[in-house]
Amino acid sequence: MPAHAQTSTAAVVAAGRRLLEERGADALTMRDVADAVGVRAPSLYKRVRSRSDLFRLVLEDVTDELAAASEAAAASGDPVTDLRAIVTGYRAFAHAHPVAYALLAAPHTDGADERARRSSAVLMRAVTALTGTTDALPAARTIVAWANGFLAMELAGAFRLGGDVERAWAFGLDRILAAIQRGDGTG
Amino acid sequence: MPAHAQTSTAAVVAAGRRLLEERGADALTMRDVADAVGVRAPSLYKRVRSRSDLFRLVLEDVTDELAAASEAAAASGDPVTDLRAIVTGYRAFAHAHPVAYALLAAPHTDGADERARRSSAVLMRAVTALTGTTDALPAARTIVAWANGFLAMELAGAFRLGGDVERAWAFGLDRILAAIQRGDGTG
DNA sequence: ACCTGAACACCGTTCAAGT
């Protein structure tokens, strides 16, 4: 009589994501994930290929959720309003899931391209509406680089020395939104 | 007769940095560092408190070198020229030491503040000359966030999907330098 | 078909014993 499945890939990924966020990347061990889903560590290998594969699945889950949030945020039809909503959504997501967000900047494994394309599609659409097609790609890379860099530094505590972090965020967002729409041919 | 020292903290840190850059963060093991300096792993604990302490020392070494490069790069006296030189220097450093640079964005331990202040002093001076004191802090955070974010994405391969990365870099740098000097009161 | 304990080759780290 075949043994019944005690868990599922989805449950393993969910447990991994919870452990990652609550106790950090180093605490995401196969034994602790197994404990969380009620099996022994070797059984996890029926669900995931390896620990790094589990890590990849967890980050894909995070990416999917971030993409869905972006899609929901960009609903006004006005490109500047939508871009503000998308980027503000990034920040809210980063604050809600700091460990996972910080890891999204880590080197991608093969196969992450399609997901990256999807997660940036909403932003590309708003940027293209703002700048036209010629500047859209470098403009999108500018705003995403700034947002990711700012949030990475914020999550890492690099702004602890003082000053007003909220003002720095508003300043950067205002200036960059204004800067990418100037069609002065420097791009 | 006391045993003679076979290595030094400097040699341990240098070996750790070499291993980190050549084989990645996971390959920086105490046993491999010990091999590289000609002792056994337990002897390393006479030089560093722990593996994470060694990691911190390695990243401080990297930070010092980056700060020195920035100081050397900012020599023209013109703030825009200096800022371009500093940020271009960040990129050259990131390309030369990709593993270490990617780790500089990681969460800081206590005591890293003074080093962070030193490494950003040159940039703060150029930004202040460009924007005046009122906007200097948010303006500096905007350009550093963009540069760090861009380089993190570049090193992570996030730009593999196509387009001209060099153009995106030039576009972002041009637009941000122009944007932070506009004194329009939005900051 | 999935689950398990035992085992393997690793880790970081400690410590008593050597010189």
Add this chain to the structure above:
DNA sequence: ACCTGAACACCGTTCAAGT
């Protein structure tokens, strides 16, 4: 004073054996 081998408590992962 520093170095060492042995040992400890962990890892990820494999695998034969159970149901």
